[in-house]
Amino acid sequence: MRKIFFLHFLIIAVFFNKTKLSGQVAKAQNPIIFADVPDMSMIRVGDTYYMSSTTMHMSPGLPIMKSKDLVNWKTIGYVYDTLANMDELNLTNGKSTYGRGSWASSLRYHNGIFYVTTFAQTTGKTYIFSTKDIEKGNWKQISFKPSYHDHTLFFDDDGRTYMIYGAGKLKLIELNEDLSSVKPNTTEQVIIENASAPAGENIMLNSEGSQLFKVKGKYYLFNIVWPKGGMRTVLIHRADKITGPYEGRVALQDKGVAQGGLIDMPDGRWFSYLFRDYGAVGRIPYLVPVKWVDGWPVLGDGGKIPETLDLPAVKSLIPGIVNFDEFSRKKGEPALPLAWQWNHNPDNKLWSISERKGFLRLKTGRIDTSFVLARNTLTQRTIGPICSGITSLDVKKMKEGDFAGLCVLQKNYGQIGVQVGKGVKSIVVISAETGKPVEVQRIPLNTNIVFFKIECDFREKTDLAYFYYSLDGKDWKSIGKPLKMAYTLPHFMGYRFGLFNYATKNVGGYADFDYFKIEDKISKIN
Numbered sequence: 001m002r003k004i005f006f007l008h009f010l011i012i013a014v015f016f017n018k019t020k021l022s023g024q025v026a027k028a029q030n031p032i033i034f035a036d037v038p039d040m041s042m043i044r045v046g047d048t049y050y051m052s053s054t055t056m057h058m059s060p061g062l063p064i065m066k067s068k069d070l071v072n073w074k075t076i077g078y079v080y081d082t083l084a085n086m087d088e089l090n091l092t093n094g095k096s097t098y099g100r101g102s103w104a105s106s107l108r109y110h111n112g113i114f115y116v117t118t119f120a121q122t123t124g125k126t127y128i129f130s131t132k133d134i135e136k137g138n139w140k141q142i143s144f145k146p147s148y149h150d151h152t153l154f155f156d157d158d159g160r161t162y163m164i165y166g167a168g169k170l171k172l173i174e175l176n177e178d179l180s181s182v183k184p185n186t187t188e189q190v191i192i193e194n195a196s197a198p199a200g201e202n203i204m205l206n207s208e209g210s211q212l213f214k215v216k217g218k219y220y221l222f223n224i225v226w227p228k229g230g231m232r233t234v235l236i237h238r239a240d241k242i243t244g245p246y247e248g249r250v251a252l253q254d255k256g257v258a259q260g261g262l263i264d265m266p267d268g269r270w271f272s273y274l275f276r277d278y279g280a281v282g283r284i285p286y287l288v289p290v291k292w293v294d295g296w297p298v299l300g301d302g303g304k305i306p307e308t309l310d311l312p313a314v315k316s317l318i319p320g321i322v323n324f325d326e327f328s329r330k331k332g333e334p335a336l337p338l339a340w341q342w343n344h345n346p347d348n349k350l351w352s353i354s355e356r357k358g359f360l361r362l363k364t365g366r367i368d369t370s371f372v373l374a375r376n377t378l379t380q381r382t383i384g385p386i387c388s389g390i391t392s393l394d395v396k397k398m399k400e401g402d403f404a405g406l407c408v409l410q411k412n413y414g415q416i417g418v419q420v421g422k423g424v425k426s427i428v429v430i431s432a433e434t435g436k437p438v439e440v441q442r443i444p445l446n447t448n449i450v451f452f453k454i455e456c457d458f459r460e461k462t463d464l465a466y467f468y469y470s471l472d473g474k475d476w477k478s479i480g481k482p483l484k485m486a487y488t489l490p491h492f493m494g495y496r497f498g499l500f501n502y503a504t505k506n507v508g509g510y511a512d513f514d515y516f517k518i519e520d521k522i523s524k525i526n
Contacts, residue, residue: 026313028071028287030305034384034458035321036282036494037065037073038275039104041116041211042263049263050109050134051273052079052116056101056493057089058341058379062118064107064134065320069312070263070271070287074320075338077137079105079116079129082345088122091344091375097122098372098411099492104209106153115179117163119147126151126163128179144181148173152210152221156242164221168206170195172243191244196225198235198248204228207235211261212242218295221246222272224259232258234274234299252299257286262297272299279461280410280485281384282494287311316520317383325516327353327360336378343377343409343498351376356512359394363510364402364503371403371413371430371437374502379409382495384458386522389497392473392514393418395425396448401505403428406452407498408465411435411491414483416452416467417500418445418511429467429480440480447471454497455522456485465495466524476523 039054049067060078067073083089088097105118114134119126126148129139151165161175170192176183195207205226213220221237234252239245252258252274260274270290275283287309290297300306318324323339335353350363360378368374382389391406395418398404405417415430415437425445430437451470457463465483468476485495497518501511 028309028311028314030286030307030309031276031278031284032071032287032309032314033073033285033317033321034281035284035317035381036496037285037321038259038283039209040260040273040275040285041105041107042261042273043107043109044263044265045109047266050107050114052105052107054103054105055341056099056103057097057122057344058101059083059089059345060341061102062105062116062129063338064116066135070265071309071311071313072315072320076135077338079118079137079139080141083120083127084123085345086123089345090347091373094373096344096373099490102127104150106151106211108153108155110155115153117151117153119149119151121147123147128153130179142178142180150208150210152212154212154214154242157214162242164191164210164212166210167208168196168203169193170207170210170221170223189243191242192221192237192246192248195223195235195237195248198250199225199227199230199233202228204230205232209259213262215262215297216295219246220262220297222251222259222261232256232277234258234260234272236297238296249296251297252288252303252305254300254303254305257288257305262290270297272297277487278384279458280463280487280495281382281456281458282487284384318518318520322380322383322518324518325360326358327513327515328358329353339380341379343379343496344375346376351378359512359514360499361510361512362404362499362501364399364501364507366507367504368502369504371407371415371432371500371502372409372411374500376502377407377409377498377500379496379498380516380518382408382456382458382497383518383520386455386457386459386520388453388455388517388519388522390451390453390515390517390519391499392449392451394449394512394514395420395445397510397512398425398501399503399506399509402501402503402509402511404501404511405499406454407500408454408456408483408485409496409498410485410493411488412483412486413437414454414465414467414485415500416454416469416479418450420509427469427479431480431483433484433486443479451476455524456495457522457524466522 062079065073087095102118148165151163207223207225236251237246237248429440453468463485
């Protein structure tokens with residue numbers, strides 16, 4: 001093993017030395033983010049780029065990211081802490097909202113104010129958030145019914161504000177001056193009767209995901225469509241007026257990379273930001289160069305997605321998108337870093353990073369029979385092409401029936417943790433690969449401190465997770481069997497690492513997590 005790692009290190013060293021000697025500059029590679037960051041909406045303000053994305057049922061939600069080069073992104077905040085207080089979002093009374101919550105957002109900057117809009121099937125509402133300082137947050141919220149599907153917010157040059165929304169048949173509404181509702185005495189207007197038409201008649205997924213841009217006086221509407229037997233496809237419609245008429249064309253069909261919009265750079269270059277379904281890791285962002293030909297944005301190099309881009313090299317997603325956490329906090333620091341999101345709304349009475357200094361304490365407060373309906377699972381994205389999640393926990397205060405540990409969360413989840421049964425603590429691996437949880441292996445645990453690791457291999461959509469435990473944090477032992485991970489529509493999200501603790505018999509126990517580490521490597525290098 002040492003020889004393998006040494007050889008790997010030597011190859012990297014030689015590569016970078018040759019690059020330095022030849023004067024070559026490393027370039028960005030697609031995907032620019034090998035992690036689940038779907039439904040992007042981007043803006044540029046001066047020389048700074050901002051992006052919003054979808055995290056659906058997670059709390060806090062609607063992440064905002066920042067970049068100086070369009071390639072390397074850092075999460076700087078969330079638009080809301082809690083979308084709503086209801087059973088589906090709270091995981092109470094047997095209800096959940098997996099795959100729903102808030103969906104594709106629209107990020108805009110207008111007259112010194114940042115706006116993010118979204119919609120939620122769970123609440124049946126459309127939301128408009130605004131702030132003067134996107135980096136500090138303090139978002140103001142307006143909401144109204146109905147829920148306008150995959151809408152794009154647009155401020156026109158004449159001072160009027162619109163939303164375009166829908167699937168297949170695309171519609172336009174005008175908002176009132178303070179954006180608090182649809183403008184009185186106006187009605188929705190169909191601007192494109194069949195927006196899928198440029199992709200043919202045999203359509204599996206009608207055109208949606210609208211994003212509208214105005215360039216040199218013309219309106220450009222981006223959508224995604226999915227022909228049967230084909231792939232996710234980018235459509236662009238163009239018009240001289242926002243109300244149309246619109247002419248449309250297929251703009252890109254390659255690798256299923258689609259849904260997004262346009263962004264320009266201060267030096268005059270244009271790109272299209274899009275994403276690709278990539279198996280269990282989720283929906284991953286790509287950048288595609290754009291050239292303007294006869295008043296149309298032409299995407300890609302000869303209609304293909306380039307592997308490299310004339311932009312700065314992609315750095316690690318650690319710490320900008322995911323991050324370590326020692327659970328030690330200085331005065332004034334937030335309780336949880338921005339890399340963390342709860343699976344649905346948490347019960348804030350049942351977790352703490354202050355009751356034991358340097359530890360995350362997850363307490364039980366109710367009886368649960370299903371892991372996916374248990375509250376207070378704390379999550380971070382997995383990242384590709386490979387990654388490891390590692391944690392250490394103290395299980396001394398767990399009660400009979402409690403189960404605590406590390407997971408990879410999706411409908412077909414996997415868990416490795418400590419379960420207490422008949423007064424005996426055991427290390428247990430659970431696999432829900434078939435959609436139903438099955439105990440794969442159980443071994444006795446005779447200590448209160450234990451370490452867990454899950455390694456994920458997303459290379460070429462291998463989509464396997466491997467489970468390990470250690471009693472000293474150094475000597476790792478494989479346990480159970482690999483989990484074949486699968487991206488499922490009920491959850492509609494890439495796999496996430498999660499820290500969990502829930503009760504099945506008694507309440508009042510707790511588990512203390514010492515740290516969480518994420519690494520962009522695994523031990524199983526083929």
